[in-house]
Amino acid sequence: MSFCALIILDLYKAISPLNVIITINYYDCDITFPQWEEERYTDGSKWKFLEHKGPVFAPPYEPLPSNVKFYYDGKHMKLSPESEEVATFFAKMLDHEYTTKDIFRKNFFKDWKKEMSSEEKAKITDLKKCNFTELSDYFKAQSEARKAMTKEDKLEENERMLQEYGFCIMDNHRERIANFRIEPPGLFRGRGDHPKMGMLKRRIRPKDIIINCSKDSKHPEPPPGTKWKEVRHDNKVTWLVSWTENIQGSIKYIMLNPSSRIKGEKDWQKYETARRLKKCVDRIRTQYREDWKSKEMRIRQRAVALYFIDKLALRAGNEKEEGETADTVGCCSVRVEHIKLYPENDGQEFVVEFDFLGKDSIRYYNKVPVEKRVFKNLQLFMENKEPDDDLFDRLNTSVLNKHLQELMDGLTAKVFRTYNASITLQQQLKALTNADENVTAKILSYNRANRAVAILCNHQRAPPKTFEKSMQNLQTKIDAKRDQLSDAKRELKSSKADAKVRRDERSKKTVETKKKAVERLEDQLMKLEVQATDREENKQIALGTSKLNYLDPRISVAWCKKWGIPVEKIYNKTQREKFAWAIDMAEEDYEF
């Protein structure tokens, strides 16, 4: 490398940590472009050039073959294609609990009727009298048939679509698109107790679609005989395609993959903000503790809420429109009914019990001892309130974030979650990693550190359906391995005795072989045992979310380098692509 190139590269490093990705992509890109400068935009624009092929629409509806029949009140009934399609959506979900729920059925039936012809509407008046079983069986058979399809056929089709629609050109790079397929029509499945479950999610047509690309690009053509809603050239946003969804009226987007420059840079920035919080978190903590004593109610509420956000990694808790979504809360929207105060509980003083549904209707349950001042404040906030009143009636997320912004540039409630997650990982890794242990044991330590974060952030999962069985299977394997090991040890012993008597090369060799066998078995047994521990501890905990969204990847990369663990053991291929910037940047001494 020439001296000049070195300087440029170095400069690059100062500007962007992503230089290597940029370089790699540069060579990967098979289209030549005017070489405008790689730079961080300072005017809020996100790109200069953007070209893509537009979205892939859901396949059109294929009417049922005539031998697959729908029955109403025991009698065969031929449905119009429009209402038949909606009927198939219900039929496909027949095995799901959803279809037994009152709200789901009510919403579905209401929307279904809108699609029916007037004759159908007159006839079909009771969902209970509808028999979808032939439809359901037909789709089950179809999915079996698809499974039987050769791997090659499926793969080829997918690969072709990916190559054609899965990439775009943004500035100088060919980038992967995250979701280039438009969501197919179907029945809306909200999470938890959602008031809109079962409603018809309508089919998206070209005239619903807004295309975003640069003026000087070749913009995608709509399917023959159709038109886009709009083609715009807004480089202040990162999305390529958008449409408005009919259930909540919100906008959906097609955006780039996490491996893209634009997402990677944002991700890196997020962790840099969290690191800046690290530098001033002591000051902020001192300040909110001081504010617990404030004369002003709103300041006390703000300070207590912030304490929870910091200590318990709660989400901010924006207000939600009633009746539009499931009833879930975060910190600022917690209600009196969601907490219980115990002046004394299990030998601890000033215990607060939290019990509420958070994001995705995941239950947050926690009993925590708090400072006396916090406790007294909570009592005060709850005075003369009904159970369904807001605990923090003088606070909302925008008030809180405005305050945080004054404490540190770029500080918002969610930065605390990122900060506390990452700092916890770093501390736990330090505490749990044992230099003398082997790679397997170290990885268990890593997973335990990861788990501590997942617990902090309340990342739960439903225990896998086959959990008990798979634990049993593993235990059987462990038992078998133990037996093998004791056999091998016995053989080793006897071969040693044998060698002592014979004193020849051949029996010495046998001893060596047997020794190797014992070692191998010991190693295998240990791996199985570690696996069992890991799996048991992970039963209801999801590690993925924190790994992907909250843990500064440079901490993990540095840990791998420090202990000689291949990074592949921690991050799979997709994750390595997403965190390429960190893998490139972080040295073993990296400190969050």
Added chain:
DNA sequence: AAGAGCACTTAGGATCTAACCC
């Protein structure tokens, strides 16, 4: 200040695929 709209990140479950076991 409240509310709506928009853009973006975060989330768990469903589905697919590859690895493993007999």
Added chain:
DNA sequence: GGGTTAGATCCTAAGTGCTCTT
């Protein structure tokens, strides 16, 4: 080589937080 299982990937809902409007 066929069935099972674990892990990867896909899907899209559900959050956060900012800006613009009233």
